[in-house]
Amino acid sequence: MAGRLSIFAGSGELVPHAVVAAKAAGYKVQVLALTPRDDLAGVKVVSADIANPLGIIWSLKIFRTSHIIMAGGIHLPDKARQDLIRFAAGADADADAAEAIAVPVGDAALAGLAGVLKKMTGAELVGIEEIAPELLAGRGHICGPEPDQGVEQSWRQALETAKVIGAMDIGQAAVLSGMRVIAVEDIGGTDDLITRVGDLARAGLAGDGSTPLVLAKAMKPQQPGFADLPSIGPTTVENCASNGISIIAVEAGRSLIVNRASVADLADKHAITVVGVSLDDG
Template sequence: MAKVAGRLSIFAGKGALVPHIVETALQAGYKVQVLTMSPRDPIVGAKTITADLDNPLGIIWSLKIFRTTHIAMAGGIDLSDKAREGLIRFANGNAAAGEGMADTPVGDAALAALGKVLKKMTGADLVGVHELSPDLLAGEGAIAGPRFDDHAAALFALETARAIGALDIGQAAIVSGRRIIAVEDIGGTDALIDRVGALRARGLTGTGAAQLILAKAMQPQQPGFVDLPAVGPQTVERCAAAGIAVIAVEAGRSLVLQRAELIAAAQLHGVAIVGLRIGNG
């Protein structure tokens, strides 16, 4: 990436993506500020502060003091409904609870609404982590693990994930053949995988003739700067423990984290990972 002059503020959640993006941004010439939304150790080279979601005006002040030119969101972010509703009220000009919010999304799309307000109030450009580090994007075809050729089943899984994304429920689904086993909810992908593992232990996920497939797809209404679907080595290990044999991700719209470690984990546990395009993807 060519050197640029800019001041990047990263809203940081959990996981290894955050230090990777910080390092990439520093190498690209950015000054970097990390606003932590989950407990995290300071990152070398970046100014680190805590983002208090109960004080959105304080967040705006932090962005302005830093003279932020670009804003990114990275890492897993767990928000309670109370926090989401607070952000939406802020985005709607501090409307009273329920006022003017009937048609406003409170799920992951709430982060998109917040991003647009931050841009309006600071003038900073919103960038996706894939723009800062294009090497993270999932390619089309085999990514890791053993060969997997039932792309029709994987596409069904991805279309299911896209469908629940359209409802702003989540980004992931697990299927067995053409049977939907479970979909992601507010608990997130890890909870989904664990739940299916428990169902499998009870003998409720089929005879084993059809492999369990975890699919992750970008929500249709989701802007690229917010929380792209991601898989990493921990996803592989969790899937293996739950009896999930295949992970399908939306090519060009999903992130592959810690790629070397992911490939090693997929090989060790025999979990196939494939990237496929769906719809307009």
């Protein structure tokens, strides 16, 4: 499938891995950086302004892009999302305020971009797992200490909670203590969620030691596979260790583990259990 690949790059550890994997797969690669990146040596990096979608289309055409991947975290204010979605729908960007309020602005609503990008550039949007399948989390114990008996129900409930908030296009993650929901991800992202949980634990409101704090990440039910699959990496493990979370559960086959060797080393160091869970297992 190798061709000419443009990577829409946000923040985080996934982007350099995507570049390496794409080049190893034989692609000619350019990066459209939606946030500043100074860690991408040996590849063409173009600064991309999400407020100028026609400029992005031009960059895709000039590069003769055949495939597009989205990698890394991208945080857009509602106005930027609304303008982007209108562009994807072919709507007038000067629509009145009442119409603007009616435009959905969640991540899943951005799925319409695939069609307009295909129409205007001929490029196909693909998931990063298509060029780097080793990133996908499998089922069962992945790394860190073997889990204690009796905690499976807690991490399944955490994953189900993440699915519920995902269906509302709020976030991809939730933290539970036993069967009690402690906090869920919002627009601030997973790192912010973990920090909030740590603040609650330090205030004595969560994580008293009788039940472990469980972080679960799951793909939104309505989310297209090419857009922002839930992921964890070394930073996730470090943040969990600093904030009292001792189990990380990810949706098997629909979540990514970035820098797996480092994740495993840190999971062992901090006694963080990482598991892949499929809700289809019953």
